[in-house]
Amino acid sequence: MAADLSQIVKAYDVRGVVPDQWDETLAGLFGAAFAEVTGAAAIVVGHDMRPSSPALSRAFARGAADRGVDVTEIGLCSTDQLYYASGELNLPGAMFTASHNPAQYNGIKMCRAGAAPVGQDTGLAQIRELAERWLESGAPAPVAEPGTLTTRETLEDYAAYLRSLVDLTAIRPLKVVVDAGNGMGGHTVPTVFAGLPLTLVPMYFELDGTFPNHEANPLDPANIVDLQKRVPEEGADLGIAFDGDADRCFVVDENGDPVSPSAITALVAARELARNGGRGTVIHNLITSRTVPEVVQENGGTPVRTRVGHSFIKAEMARSGAIFGGEHSAHYYFKDFWNADTGMLAALHVLAALGGQDGPLSALVAQYDRYAGSGEINSTVADQGARLAAIRAAYEGCPGITLDDLDGLTVSAADWWFNVRPSNTEPLLRLNAEAKDEATMTRIRDEALAIIRA
Known part of the structure; x- marks a missing residue:
């Protein structure tokens, strides 16, 4: 055989x-x-x-x-x-x-x-x-x-290299709770943060590949509950959660509220553009918030939209010479890091931005949180192609609406958009919707779901 x-x-x-x-x-x-x-x-x-x-x-x-x-x-x-x-x-x-x-x-x-x-x-x-x-x-x-x-x-050299890319020496003292989820963040964070004006409150730093406390996937809301509770209890300025291999980071503000990866992408993009004299290309996948391309343009940069998936982002980073790229999944890619993704460097940017001014993180990121988003909603379907065709038929030719096929189907209007894309491995369609306000987002989301699940 x-x-x-x-x-x-x-x-x-x-x-x-x-x-x-x-x-x-x-x-x-x-x-x-x-x-x-x-x-x-x-x-x-x-x-x-x-x-x-x-x-x-x-x-x-x-x-x-x-x-x-x-x-x-x-x-x-x-x-x-x-x-x-x-x-x-x-x-x-x-x-x-x-x-x-x-x-x-x-x-x-x-x-x-x-x-x-x-x-x-x-x-x-x-x-x-x-x-x-x-x-x-x-x-x-x-x-x-x-x-x-x-x-x-290589740990000391890795830490020194990251610190050479973000200057944290002059920030105000910050208290940060880090949930390593018993993953590799427990190994890297103490060395990277050493000597910085940070009071570190460690959670689950013991290296344990059986993950005794929670799954090391901070994108699942169930896995950041402990961090959300601990940050306000400690009176900390923010919380950071890493996944198992510590290449993704997820941020919560001083109240324990999650900060969307799109907001982090926008914040880091603005900082990277400032470092590059207000010039440069920034990559974002097509289900990150509209906030991201807006912030990139406001800061002098050129936004480039890609399909979902890190291979597409990395390929476009190399092709376009982009200075930074971000995904809704909390992967952040840097030209100065060989176009590879590093959650730790993104975390240092957040700490530098927060510590470089006097306001709380919730106020700092409010400018990068301009729209209401649905998050990703999965629906099991018998025929992915037929459901996508039904969505196209419902919206094609409608005034003020554009359709594009970069990755699945994206339907866009002046103050809302949604994307539906098929899973490559399961009989699923994945919906992401965003609008200027919660009511519009809910209406568009439910319209799209009704067609998907018909």
């Missing part, structure tokens, strides 16, 4: 249950395949705090070394710390993490030298094909001169 890795090799990464779907043997084959596909003489490998991560990471490293590749192992790290190492050392990299998935999962995020993404079209399909072939026929014999495995500490 032919080996089939389609269940674990996704669009942008490898992800599956250990050991049921993959194990150290397969990790070794992925390492060998990564070495072959990148053609690199050396690579860098890191891992998160999951119980299976050290052994999987080491097996991958050995698989690559057997193909003659020298491997630098940086050990425990956040995903953006691995991107830093890939960028700074100019080496292809592999990060062992399953982000916020439950404990039995693990995965690999891979990049080329300079943190350039590896996805289905940029090497992942070839890596899968080689691993499948070797699963059937056996791994290739090690080369005559295998590569070396060396360890290297």
Whole structure:
């Protein structure tokens, strides 16, 4: 029977249950395949705090070394710390993490030298094909001169590099509660924040890949309840939550109210444009708030709209030379960080913006919160294409309404818009709506849902 890795090799990464779907043997084959596909003489490998991560990471490293590749192992790290190492050392990299998935999962995020993404079209399909072939026929014999495995500490250098991009030395003292969700933020935050005028209140900083307190996915409101309660109790200025591999950050204000990732995107965009003399391109995906392109234009920049998905953002960042990009999912991408995403750098920008003036965070972000949004609403449908066609038929040709097909279908009017896009993996349609006020948003949202669910 032919080996089939389609269940674990996704669009942008490898992800599956250990050991049921993959194990150290397969990790070794992925390492060998990564070495072959990148053609690199050396690579860098890191891992998160999951119980299976050290052994999987080491097996991958050995698989690559057997193909003659020298491997630098940086050990425990956040995903953006691995991107830093890939960028700074100019080496292809592999990060062992399953982000916020439950404990039995693990995965690999891979990049080329300079943190350039590896996805289905940029090497992942070839890596899968080689691993499948070797699963059937056996791994290739090690080369005559295998590569070396060396360890290297990068946490201090990573922290210093981030602090060199955002000046926090002159801010007023701030009290910040950080919920690491037992993920890698507990490893990186103390070093990044060291020496800054910040009083840090840590929550769930113990590294524990079984996630005993809550799932390490701050986009799910259930997972920030503890943080929302703790911030006002502590009289803190803000709260920050990181996901499991600490590449995404989510912010709550002094009252414990969530700050939308679109508002953070707008705030950071304004700061990055100011750093670049009021010039530059800023990328946003098509379901971020209209606030984002407005703020970018108000600050002299050029907004560019992309499809949803980090591969599209990273590709557009590289193509356009954009200085910054943001997504509704709390991924933030920086030209100064090899176009890669780093929640930690976004968090430092928020701290710098808040500490650089005297008002509370709720007042600071109010200027970036101009519209009422629905959030993402999923509907199970029998025929995605038929429902999209029904929406098109309902709105096409209506005065003052435009339609576009960049990603699913976006229907726009002067003071509202909504987007409906199909899931690639499930029989779902995803709706996002936004309007000038809550009443209009509710009306448009319900109109669209009635057609989707008819």
